[in-house]
Amino acid sequence: MxxxxxxxARSSRMSLAQSAPILAALAPDATLLRPFAGESGDREDNxxxxxxxxxxxxxxxSALLAGExxxxxxxxxxAPTHDTPGLTMAAYLPRDDIRDCLVTRDxxxxxxxxxxxxxxxxxxxRRSVALRTYRPDLEVVPLRGPVYSRLEALFRQEVDALIVAxxxxxxxxxxxxxxxxxxxxxxxxxxxxxxIALQTREDDMETRKRISKLHHPETEVEAEAExxxxxxxxxxxxxxxxxxxxxxxxxxxxTYTVRARAFSPDPALxxxxxxxGPDATKTALAVxxxxxxxxxxxxxxxxxxx
Numbered sequence: 001m002x003x004x005x006x007x008x009a010r011s012s013r014m015s016l017a018q019s020a021p022i023l024a025a026l027a028p029d030a031t032l033l034r035p036f037a038g039e040s041g042d043r044e045d046n047x048x049x050x051x052x053x054x055x056x057x058x059x060x061x062s063a064l065l066a067g068e069x070x071x072x073x074x075x076x077x078x079a080p081t082h083d084t085p086g087l088t089m090a091a092y093l094p095r096d097d098i099r100d101c102l103v104t105r106d107x108x109x110x111x112x113x114x115x116x117x118x119x120x121x122x123x124x125x126r127r128s129v130a131l132r133t134y135r136p137d138l139e140v141v142p143l144r145g146p147v148y149s150r151l152e153a154l155f156r157q158e159v160d161a162l163i164v165a166x167x168x169x170x171x172x173x174x175x176x177x178x179x180x181x182x183x184x185x186x187x188x189x190x191x192x193x194x195x196i197a198l199q200t201r202e203d204d205m206e207t208r209k210r211i212s213k214l215h216h217p218e219t220e221v222e223a224e225a226e227x228x229x230x231x232x233x234x235x236x237x238x239x240x241x242x243x244x245x246x247x248x249x250x251x252x253x254x255t256y257t258v259r260a261r262a263f264s265p266d267p268a269l270x271x272x273x274x275x276x277g278p279d280a281t282k283t284a285l286a287v288x289x290x291x292x293x294x295x296x297x298x299x300x301x302x303x304x305x306x
Contacts, residue, residue, distance in 0.1 A: 004030035005210060008060045008069035011035035012146055018171045018196055019073050022093070025214055034069055036060050061087060064199065070207045072199040076223055077192035079199070081230045089197045090208045091215040092223050096167035096194040098244055100127065100187045102180040103162040103169070105154065109179040111186070114138060114161060121150060121159035125265070126242050130187040131163070133267040147172060163187070167194040188242035188261045188272075191226040195219060218247050221256065225280035229260050232288035233296065240264060240299065243287075245280055256280035258287045262296035271296050 009019040023031045036059050060072045061084050121143030128140045141159050147168050166181050200207045225245035243260035255276050263270040273290045277283035
C-alpha cells in the first residue's frame with residue numbers, strides 16, 4: 001500500500017468543503033487532510049486588508065516546501081501571482097461558475113429590484129466599484145469575513161444584500177440562497193475566479209503523477225493566461241484589476257478570449273480590453289500591452305471625483 005497523500009488546506013468551512021471532493025476523487029489512494037488555522041493559513045477571525053499578494057498561502061506553502069505535506073489546495077485567485085521557487089501548480093480542477101451572485105433575504109431578489117438606498121455588503125474593491133457604476137443609488141457597506149459570517153450579518157438585517165462568489169455558495173451547499181447570478185458585464189470576475197489549483201513540490205514527480213487524474217487541461221490554459229495578466233499588470237486578489245479567459249470551441253477550431261478590466265476607485269475611470277486569438281498566452285500578453293498603452297497602471301492612483 002502506498003504512503004497516504006498528505007493534503008494541506010485552510011481550516012475554514014469553505015476550504016474544507018472544497019477539499020472533500022478532492023479526497024473522494026483521489027480514491028482509492030489513501031489521503032490525509034491537514035487543516036491550517038494559523039495567521040496566514042486561515043483568516044476566519046483576523047482577516048487582513050488583503051493589500052498584498054498571496055496573503056492566504058504562506059503557511060501552507062512553507063509546510064509544502066518543508067515536506068510536511070505533499071499537496072496544497074488553493075483557490076487560484078488567492079494564490080501567489082508568481083510561483084514560489086521549488087513549488088508548482090501541478091493540477092487544475094475543472095472550473096466552476098465565475099460569476100458573482102446577489103444574496104438577499106428574499107431568495108428572488110435581483111440587483112434591479114433592490115430599492116434605492118438599499119445596503120449591499122462587500123469589502124471587495126472590484127465589486128464596490130462595479131456596484132457604484134451599475135446602481136449608484138445603492139449604499140455599499142464594507143463587510144469582510146467568511147461567507148457564513150456575512151450571511152449572518154444579512155439575516156441580522158445589518159445589510160439588505162450581499163455580493164459573493166457563485167462558486168462559494170455552491171461549494172457550501174447554498175445554491176438555493178442565490179437570488180441572481182450577475183453577468184460578468186456588470187461585475188467582472190477576479191482573475192483566477194472559481195478555479196481550485198493543487199500545488200506540489202516541483203521535483204515531486206510521484207505526487208504529481210498521483211494527482212494527474214484530477215487535472216483539467218482546458219482550465220489550465222485559462223488559468224495560466226489569467227496569471228499572465230496578473231504578473232504583467234502587478235495584480236493580486238484585491239487589486240483594482242479583474243478579468244477572465246474563456247475557451248471558444250466551435251468544433252472546427254479552438255480560440256481564446258481574454259478580458260481584463262483595470263479600474264480606479266472612481267467608477268467613471270476604467271479600461272476594459274477584450275481580445276480573441278488562437279494562443280491564450282499570446283492573447284493575454286496582447287491584452288496587457290493594450291491596457292498599458294491606455295494608462296492602466298496609473299488608474300489605481302487616480303483621484304476620486306467628488
